Amino acid sequence: MSGHDQLLVLALVGTARGTLPTPGTDVLGQAAAQVTRPDAAATLLARAAVYTLAHAAGHRPDPAADPSPVPAPAETIPEAPAQAARHLPLVLGTPLLPEWLTLCAGAGWRVPPAWLPELLDQARHDSRLRPLLTPVLGQRGAWLAQFNPEWHFTPPAHHEDAWAEATEAGREALWRSVRERDPGAAQGLLTAHLSTERAGSRKRLLGALLDTLTPDDLILEPLLDILTTDRSEEVRTLARTTLHRLGASAQNARNAARFAALVQLGTPGPLGRLRGETPTTLTRPTVPDGHAVRDGLPDPTGKDALSATALLAHLLEHTHPDALLAALDIPPATLVRIARQHEHLSALTDNAVSTGHLPLAAALLPDLPTHPFLLQIGPPDVLAAAQKQALRDRNPERLLALFGPQPGPWPVEHGAALLDALRDSIQAAHYDYGWGYRWVQLRDLAAVNLHPDTSHPAPLPPDATDYAHRTLTELLGTLELRKQLWRDFGRGRG
Helix, strand or coil, rough: CCCCHHHHHHHHHHCCCCCCCCCCCHHHHHHHHHHCCHHHHHHHHHHHHHHHHHHHHCCCCCCCCCCCCCCCCCCCCCCCCCHHHHHHHHHHHCHHHHHHHHHHHHCCCCHHHHHHHHHHHHHHHCHHHHHHHHHHCCCHHHHCCCCCHHHHHCCCCCCCCCHHHCCHHHHHHHHHEEEHHHHHHHHHHHHHHHHHCCHHHHHHHHHHHHHCCCCCHHHHHHHHHCCCCCCCCHHHHHHHHHHCCCCCCHHHHHHHHHHHHHHECCCCCHHHHHHCCCCEEEEECCCCCCCCCCCCCCCCCCCCCCHHHHHHHHHHHHHHHHHHHHHCCCCHHHHHHHHCCCCCCHHHHHHHHHHHHHHHHHHHHHCCCCCHHHHCCCCCHHHHHHHHHHHHHHHHHHHHHHHHHCCEECCHHHHHHHHHHHHHHHCCCCHHHHHHHHHHHHHHHHHEEEEECCCCCCCCCCCCCCHHHHHHHHHHHHHHHHHHHHHCCCCCCC
């Protein structure tokens, strides 16, 4: 009986009924003999620990159930040098991480291997980081991601079985990665797989298509037409939205024909001609429309038929502007007048914004000169003028509406004026709520969107609050960090 088994027997009967066994003369027994405690029970436990430790240390591991993984492939792009990588600990978990990843990809570098697990974990929780992280993972990062199911958002290699093996999120990532390299192959993947996917996957893939839509995707029209009668309402809506944004689609042509039948342009009188006005009348359809339901409309002859003005609102919002203009052979200004006359400017505005239609946006701006999204897609000089006026007015809500959608880096001169506005508005504030929610949002946007070379404002006056000094110092420190980051990635000044 081994020394460990003798101790186990004594433990079962208790040290009050038996005596401690004498350790053996082997090396392990001699080691156990050196272990003593003030009482027998404590000595038993201590010696048992020695035997247990020795047993565990000498145990051979069980053979692996699965074969050893294939080593990571050799890297094909260089690792980010230490001068650039030194910023990674400072930006991890901050709004500056996307900029670091973007600069790294732009420089043609990859993430140092030691940071891969933490970055993959962050991207697991923040989907916005995933497309930025993917180009800088390198071969080892993509290899590492396959061992953790929660990291499967990284695009898998595109091979014959990749689609069948991927999760819903993995299929979306795979499709986006193929889309970047070969748009035609990505269209082929949708044609082959979209109709047989689960509803959740169909929504994901249609959303990815909308994010990257180009006129060449008109080739997918037969597939999208089928999905307009899908059993999922969300899928139907996404399919119609996609066809709406493809100006040459048959859905837009059908809506244009409905628009032409609904709207009759009158002949303006002398005063109307002077004002450039064209009177319109609406004639509600009275014949059946076999495609109404698939296009998101009730049958015009049924009990749920829309009124003439409600039908006009739908067509103004859900028909590509090019199709609407061609239907009546009118300029954008006339289309705006039709919408204004029937109080549907908001529907037409939503259409202009969703399709990014610059001529229509420019025609709408005289009626809606402060609409922030029209300004974003309208003439650049009009947006710049509106931003300058908002900076002069020091209106935080207006500034947020005009600068918020604009990607950085913002123009240096606008950035300097915004920093002046932030400095002047914060001087008496003692905390965020005292400063104002909109100003706080502007500060956070400025930290990541201002050009790093934006000149700093004049110092705060001596009587400014501690909160003001601390907040402004942190903001300017962030700009300095970003300036150094740009330089270390080789962006230089400007």
